[in-house]
Structures are given as structure tokens and as C-alpha cells.
Amino acid sequence: TRVTGHRHSVRGVFPGPRILGFILCAGIVLAALTEWAMLSSVPTTGLTKISTPVEGDYVNFWAAGTLVRLGHGALLSDLDGYHAWLRQAISPAIAFHAWSYPPPALFLAEPLSWLPLAGGFALWGLLTSVLAGWALRAAGAPPRACLALLVSPAVLANFGNGQTGALAAALLLAGLALAERRPLLAGLCLGALVLKPQLALLAPVCLLARRQGKVVLVAGAVAVALCAASWAGFGTASGRGFLAVNAPLSHELLERPFLGQAYQLMLTTVFSTLRAQGASLATAWSLQAGVT
Secondary structure (H helix, E strand, O other), rough: OOEOEEEOOHHHHHHOHHHHHHHHHHHHHHHHHHHHHHHHHHOOOOOOOOOEOOOOHHHHHHHHHHHHOOOOOHHHHHHHHHEEEEHHOOOOOOOOOOOOOHHHHHHHHHHOOOOOOOHHHHHHHHHHHHHEEEEEEHOOOOOOHHHHHOHHHHHHHHHHHHOOOHHHHHHHHHHOOOOOOOHHHHHHHHHHHHHOHHHHOOOHHHHHOOOOHHHHHHHHHHHHHHHHHHHHHHHHHHHHHHHHHHHHHHHHHHOOOOOHHHHOOOOOOHHHHHHHOOOOHHHHHHHHHOOO
């Protein structure tokens, strides 16, 4: 790693053009094989009325935003009612979906609901992938590394499954990379991770170890402000429903026996890997805690 003045750069850790080109090609092939394996083992569901496959978290964001905009936000905590609405609005064959995000995420979901489902799905994947590339560039990576990220199996799988991984990675990476140069922007990025707070749990530890407490304070203030704004904008019912129904459901889904369901195939933690091999909850949680 090269250090210039007080700015840390990651340029020195990336391979040359030939090796990187090989990695890119291998990544594309691996991504294609990964997607083929997933699609061949999991029934394709969630087809829109124009027969365009739209799956993953984007369906939940589009649906949650639409329901909130139409004044039916209570359905987000009504699992049967929510699934019935998805079957009517998208497809009778849609797989089981559940809203699992805290209320501040509705600020992102509501604007997305104004877009056509298929078009918004493509735009979501494109913009969040580019945002992840920008965050890597902000961390000091050379352009070839950013290109490698955009065609990596992780980003392509994230794109194809409509997930929030690229957005969360961009916010976390930008928050840590910009902490020294632009602490306010870094805090804003990390505070916005309140939409997936479990991904930012170790960020304050890292920042405090680097004596960048100002960023921690800004991130905390942003997170609190977003929670307060969601309470004011979407009502207390959204928060109560999340705590009473949605959050416990997410935990219950995580601990279910591994049956090869689509959401289980996308989990890449030590915990999920051990559970897929038949390990008990106690063993999986203990080893996950040790690795974390």
C-alpha cells in the first residue's frame, strides 16, 4: 500500500493489466456459471405481467414504496396481506417475499415506486453498481480495479438478483475511505447505512481506532435523524410493525434449516455455510462470532 502524505491509497495492491484481464475474464465466466447454477436449481418465480423476471429485494422496495404511497403501509407488517398484494400486483406465481428493512428505508423505497417495475429494476442495478465503483475509486483504487469490480461475480449476481449489496458496500466503503478527507460526507454515508444497520456495526470501532470520532458522531446523528424523520413521515405504526413482525421474521428465516431456498443460496457468511453443511445453530453461531 502506498502512502502519500496523510492520504492512504490502495493503488499498489492491484495487479497489472494482463493479470487483471485474466481475472476479469475468469470473473465473467464464473459469474455466468454461478447464475446458471442458481437459476437451474431454484424455480424461476416473480415474473411481471410482461414476462420479465424481477426478483430479490428490489421487488420489496418497489412494493413497499407503492403501498406507502397509496396509504396501505400497514400491509408491510401483514405477511399474508403483503404476499396477496404482490400476487395481484405482479404475478400469481411470485415467490414468498417479506419486507425486512427498518422504516428509514422507506425514504428510498417510495421514489422507486414511481418507476415501472422492470425498468426500475434495471436502473436500480445499474446505478448501485456504478455507485460501488465510484466508492472504490474514492478509496484510491485505479480505474482498472473499478472496472474489475463492475464485472465481478459479486456485483453481477447482485444486479441479477435485485439486491442492496452494491449500495450497502458503496456506503460502507465511501464512509471509511473519505473519513479523513471529508468527514461530514463520510458520516453521511455511514449514517445512511441505517437501512442495513448490521453492516455498519464494526465501522465505529474502526473509526475510533483511527481517532476519527467526528465521523462516528456525524454518522450517529444522521442515523438518529433518519429514524426520527421516518417516524414523523410514516407514523409510529411502521416502527412498531418492524420491531414486532418484520425483524423477528428475518431472524427466524436466518435460522431455518437449509433447504436450498433462493435467499439461503445468497447468504455467504460462515454461519450460513455451516448451516448448509448441517451444523447446529449453537455451532454455527459460535464460529460466526469467533470469525466476526
